[in-house]
Amino acid sequence: MSHLLEVAHLKTWFGKAEQAYRVVDGVDFYIDRGETFALLGESGCGKSMTALSLLQLNPQPASQIVSGQIRLNDRDLLRCSEADMERVRGRKIAMIFQDPQSALNPVLTIGQQLLEVLRWHFDLSAAQLKARCIELFVQVGIPDPEKRFFAYPHQLSGGMKQRVMIAMALAGKPDLLIADEPTTALDVTIQAQILGLLKKLQQETGMAILLISHDLGVVAQMADRIAVMYAGQIVETADRRTFFKQPRHPYSERLFAAMPSTQQRDAPLAVIPGTVPPLNQVFTGCRFTARCQQRQPVCEEQLPNWFGERHDGVRCHQFDPDRTWPMAVSSQPQSSGVPDETEPATRVMLRLDQVQVHFPIRKGILQRTKGWVKAVDGVSLRLNERETLAIVGESGCGKSTLAKAVQQLQLIIGGEIQFAAKSGNKALVKAAQGDRLPMQIIFQDPFASMNPRMTVQQILLEGLQARQDKLSSVAQQTVIEDLLRKVGLNTDILHRYPHAFSGGQRQRLCIARALAAEPALLICDEPTSALDVSVQAQILNLLRDLQNEEGLSYLFITHDIGVVDYLAHRIAVMYLGRVVETGSRQQVLKHPKHPYTRALLAAVPDMQSVSPTVTLTGELPSPANPPSGCHFHSRCPDVMPVCKLHYPSETEPETGQVVRCFLYQSQDYHG
Numbered sequence: 001m002s003h004l005l006e007v008a009h010l011k012t013w014f015g016k017a018e019q020a021y022r023v024v025d026g027v028d029f030y031i032d033r034g035e036t037f038a039l040l041g042e043s044g045c046g047k048s049m050t051a052l053s054l055l056q057l058n059p060q061p062a063s064q065i066v067s068g069q070i071r072l073n074d075r076d077l078l079r080c081s082e083a084d085m086e087r088v089r090g091r092k093i094a095m096i097f098q099d100p101q102s103a104l105n106p107v108l109t110i111g112q113q114l115l116e117v118l119r120w121h122f123d124l125s126a127a128q129l130k131a132r133c134i135e136l137f138v139q140v141g142i143p144d145p146e147k148r149f150f151a152y153p154h155q156l157s158g159g160m161k162q163r164v165m166i167a168m169a170l171a172g173k174p175d176l177l178i179a180d181e182p183t184t185a186l187d188v189t190i191q192a193q194i195l196g197l198l199k200k201l202q203q204e205t206g207m208a209i210l211l212i213s214h215d216l217g218v219v220a221q222m223a224d225r226i227a228v229m230y231a232g233q234i235v236e237t238a239d240r241r242t243f244f245k246q247p248r249h250p251y252s253e254r255l256f257a258a259m260p261s262t263q264q265r266d267a268p269l270a271v272i273p274g275t276v277p278p279l280n281q282v283f284t285g286c287r288f289t290a291r292c293q294q295r296q297p298v299c300e301e302q303l304p305n306w307f308g309e310r311h312d313g314v315r316c317h318q319f320d321p322d323r324t325w326p327m328a329v330s331s332q333p334q335s336s337g338v339p340d341e342t343e344p345a346t347r348v349m350l351r352l353d354q355v356q357v358h359f360p361i362r363k364g365i366l367q368r369t370k371g372w373v374k375a376v377d378g379v380s381l382r383l384n385e386r387e388t389l390a391i392v393g394e395s396g397c398g399k400s401t402l403a404k405a406v407q408q409l410q411l412i413i414g415g416e417i418q419f420a421a422k423s424g425n426k427a428l429v430k431a432a433q434g435d436r437l438p439m440q441i442i443f444q445d446p447f448a449s450m451n452p453r454m455t456v457q458q459i460l461l462e463g464l465q466a467r468q469d470k471l472s473s474v475a476q477q478t479v480i481e482d483l484l485r486k487v488g489l490n491t492d493i494l495h496r497y498p499h500a501f502s503g504g505q506r507q508r509l510c511i512a513r514a515l516a517a518e519p520a521l522l523i524c525d526e527p528t529s530a531l532d533v534s535v536q537a538q539i540l541n542l543l544r545d546l547q548n549e550e551g552l553s554y555l556f557i558t559h560d561i562g563v564v565d566y567l568a569h570r571i572a573v574m575y576l577g578r579v580v581e582t583g584s585r586q587q588v589l590k591h592p593k594h595p596y597t598r599a600l601l602a603a604v605p606d607m608q609s610v611s612p613t614v615t616l617t618g619e620l621p622s623p624a625n626p627p628s629g630c631h632f633h634s635r636c637p638d639v640m641p642v643c644k645l646h647y648p649s650e651t652e653p654e655t656g657q658v659v660r661c662f663l664y665q666s667q668d669y670h671g
Contacts, residue, residue, distance in 0.1 A: 002074055003030040004208050005054075005176055010068035012046075012053045021280045023049045023063070025232035030311060031176065034202065036209040038223035040216070040255075042532040043503070044276040045229040047212045051178045054210075055093055056085050072176070091121055094169035098181040100161035104153040110164045111149035117171040136167040141197055143619075157619060158395060159190035163197070170201065177202075180212045184530075187394045187559045189616040192603035195221055214532050216259060217562075217605030220244055225311075228252050231276050231287040235315045244607055248314040250292045258537035259607075260566030268544065269537035269566070275502055286317065294318065296326070349420060349521055349553040350383040350406065356414035357398075357405050361624060373624045375401040377577035378415070383521070386547060388554040390568035390585075392561070392600065396620050398577040399557045403523045406555065407439060420520065440514035444526035446506035450498045456484075456509060457494040463516025483512040487542060504535035511542065515550075523555045528563060540567060561604045565589055573597045576631040577623050583657030593659040595636045630662070638663060 012024035024046045031037045039047045052058045053065055056077070070077040072092060080088065097103045105113055114133045118124065124132065130149075137145035140163040153161055162182060169177055179198065183191040195218065202209060213219050219226060219240075226243045228236040228251065236249040247253050257270035274291045277283075285300040286292070292299065298317050307319040318325040357376040360369040376398045383389045391399050404410035406417060420438065440463075443449040450459055460480045464471060471479065481491045487508040498506055507527060514522060524543070528536040540563065546552055558564060564571060564585070571588040573581040573596065581594040592598045599616040618635040621627055627634050633643040642662050651664040 003071075004033045004035075004073065005031040005210075006069070006071045007050075007054070008069040008071075010050070010053060010070065011066045012049055012058055012063055013066050014063045015280070018282070019280050021278075022232050023279055024053060025279070027068075027229075027232075027234055028310065029227050029234065029237065031208045031210060033175070033208055034206045035224045036202065036211055036222050038211040038213060038219045038226045039229055040213060040219055040226055041229035042214060042276060042534060046232040046279075047229050048180055050229070051095065051180055051210060051212055054178065055089050055095065056080075056082075057089075090117065090169075090172035090174065092172075092174055093176045093178065094172055094174040095178040096162075096165050096169050096180065096182050098184055100158070100165045101153065103165060104161060106153055109150050109152055110156070111151075114164070114168055114171060117168050121172045132171075136171060139170065139201070140164075140167045141193070142167070157190075158186055159193060159619065162186065162190075162194055166194075166197065166201070170205075173205070174207060176208045176210060178210045178212070181214070182211075183218060184213075184215070188561065188600060189394055189603045191218070192605075192616070195605075198222070215605070216255065216533065217607055220607040221605045228255075232279055233287065233315065235288070237311055237313060239312070248319065249288075249316050250294050250318075251288050254291075254293075255533055258533045260537075260540065260562040265566055268541040271537045271541065272534040286315075298323070347385050348382050348418075349385050349387070350381075350555070351418040352379055352381045352402075352406070352415065353418070354415035355379045355402070355405060355412050355417060357401050357410055358413050371624055373622075374577050374626065375623055376405060376412075377623075379574075379577075379579050380415075381572055381579065381582070383553055383555060385520075385553055386551050387569045388547070388556055388567055390556045390558060390564045390571045391574055392559060392564060392571060393574035394559070394620050396576075396623070397574040398623070399574055400525055402574075403441065403525055403555065403557055406523060407441060438519050439521040439523060440517055440519040441523040441525060442507070442510050442514055442527045444529055446503065446510045447498060449510055450506065450513075452498055455495050455497060459498075459509065459513055460484075460516050463513045466517045479516070483515055486515065486546070487512045488538070502535070503531055504538055507531065507535075507539055508542065511539075511546075515546070519552070521553045521555065523557070525557045526559070529558065529560060536563070543567065561589070561601060573600070576621060576626055578631065578660070580632065580661070581657070581659045583654070587654060587657040591654070591657075593653055593657065593664060594632075594661050595638050595663075596632050599635075599637075630660075 007027060007029050010024055010027045011022065014021040014023055027050055029037065039050065041047055049058060054070055054077070056065070058065065065078060068078070072088070077085070077088065104110070111133055114136065115129055118129050118132055133149065134145045137148060142148050142160060142163050156164065183194050186194065198209065199222070211219065211222050223240050225237065225239050227234045228249060230251050236247070236252050247256060254270060254272045258272065260269060272291050277287060277290065283303065285302060286304050289295050289299045296317065302317070304315050304317045305320070306315050307313050317323060355376055356378055359373040359375060361371040361373060362368060363370045379402060381389065391402065393399055401410060405412050457480060460483060461476065464476050464479060480494070484491050484493070489505065489508055489512070498509070501509065528539050531539065543554065544567065547554065556567060568585045570582065570584050572579050573588065573594065575596050581588060581592070581597050588597060589601065592601055603616060616635060621631065621634065629645045630643040630648055633639045636643065640662060648660045648662045648665060650658050650660055652658050653664045
């Protein structure tokens with residue numbers, strides 16, 4: 001039986017002649033009907049360009065498909081005209097892009113955008129088009145489809161936008177769906193819903209899926225077969241079970257070693273040094289040589305062949321049956337001496353007491369206040385010296401707003417914030433401006449948080465000028481060079497601009513800028529969510545080293561449970577502006593009490609399990625109109641009548657673990 005899609009020796013290059021960037025350089029793979037095939041690898045390896053080449057959407061004339069075959073149902077797509085490809089795109093092959101916000105037109109309703117797709121592919125009456133549109137919304141799990149038909153993209157959550165993108169992709173009833181990082185920007189609960197939806201739709205329609213991802217957990221849950229890409233080539237292909245049991249290529253092994261896990265908590269994560277090599281060079285050896293810990297002289301001198309079956313093998317010299325390879329030496333990192341969460345608590349660095357941040361809802365010509373968005377609604381927390389407190393929860397639960405309130409970048413309307421025995425509240429904000437200095441923030445997007453017109457030296461000087469002690473020009477230069485070395489960057493980059501660096505290097509610059517002000521507290525707002533697993537490992541190692549050396553405290557905001565497990569000492573779980581559970585890392589992750597915490601943990605993809613993750617139904621309610629009683633009762637599997645009437649008070653089922661749930665309160669509540 002022929003394959004649905006077969007790609008042979010595909011090459012897509014940018015530029016011409018010898019200096020061309022060989023972004024896709026001789027790629028071979030196939031996809032069968034009803035199968036999920038995953039392309040795995042770092043950013044810059046050629047995954048997305050491979051997918052765009054299948055649809056001939058690679059940017060032209062900057063790039064050209066110089067050779068190869070792309071056969072869909074035994075039809076060579078590279079021989080098709082543009083008119084022919086217009087009938088293939090959407091009807092035979094559809095694509096879901098990474099960022100649904102940028103892929104949707106902000107001035108058209110989602111109904112109008114879906115109707116546009118249907119009109120292009122089918123000759124239907126207006127009534128039939130509307131009915132098909134509603135049917136697709138129902139199919140992808142969009143609630144109130146008749147009402148959502150008239151909604152604009154900005155009125156939908158990230159998960160709903162991604163569902164709209166899936167509906168648009170399914171509108172043409174494609175044989176192959178390309179999903180390019182479809183869940184990277186989503187919370188773990190919404191991610192689980194989207195992955196479950198794709199699996200369900202695949203079973204119902206029989207379509208094949210090409211999944212592009214750098215997330216090993218997502219690949220483990222979705223893929224039937226996996227190909228690992230590096231520097232424009234596929235370096236390993238295997239079925240899912242074989243790949244996760246024993247990856248063969250050294251690059252694949254390092255990707256696994258860089259994943260945060262409980263077993264690695266007392267040691268630094270294994271990192272992949274360096275970056276993907278420039279692809280405008282003629283390679284004389286293995287492309288991974290410069291970053292490989294198992295390299296031998298032959299790796300630099302000779303191009304590796306493909307060993308194994310054509311679609312189940314590895315591109316590495318050590319698998320050459322005619323070559324003797326030395327025994328690999330264990331590269332397990334040594335312990336970093338990170339203090340365990342069982343050590344006695346030290347001095348309190350930050351204390352929050354019933355902090356409230358409410359935003360007014362204004363309507364009418366006079367813009368009178370008609371209600372309040374309760375973004376943060378009575379949060380009490382403490383953070384000790386040299387401690388990492390992780391705040392987890394879905395987007396919209398108030399995590400980032402709370403971080404801004406701590407920095408006094410957002411006024412609080414109630415409660416108190418105490419920092420190192422100094423307090424700040426609404427009445428004292430002006431007098432407490434200097435209290436911002438001992439704390440700094442690291443943002444999610446390092447490129448957006450730096451001025452693109454400023455050099456590295458100018459960026460770091462900004463942080464130095466915020467210090468209370470004034471330094472001479474010579475002293476400033478010395479401190480800047482020390483900061484660069486501390487975050488693992490060379491000192492010869494002072495006159496370069498942010499665009500000249502990789503994502504991981506930019507994040508290191510942001511950390512250096514934050515350290516320039518000599519903070520005692522660093523607020524980390526999703527600092528690794530946009531990074532590849534290898535770069536993430538470098539940043540996490542750096543943060544732990546800085547905590548040990550500088551005695552820093554971290555308020556760490558994230559939705560990545562793996563990062564929390566590796567880095568945090570204590571955890572606070574937020575839901576709709578309130579903290580529903582706090583405790584040590586071990587208590588919250590190993591013995592969660594609140595149903596919402598259990599749902600978050602159950603939604604995390606498990607690389608060791610073939611079973612799909614458990615999904616949390618429904619969406620986060622609006623903080624402008626929260627449910628009565630316990631805010632989680634509308635989504636809770638353990639809901640009781642009392643949950644709909646009253647908000648639960650704090651209970652301490654275990655020493656140091658505090659939870660707000662009627663399951664752990666007196667039987668009088670249970671009715």
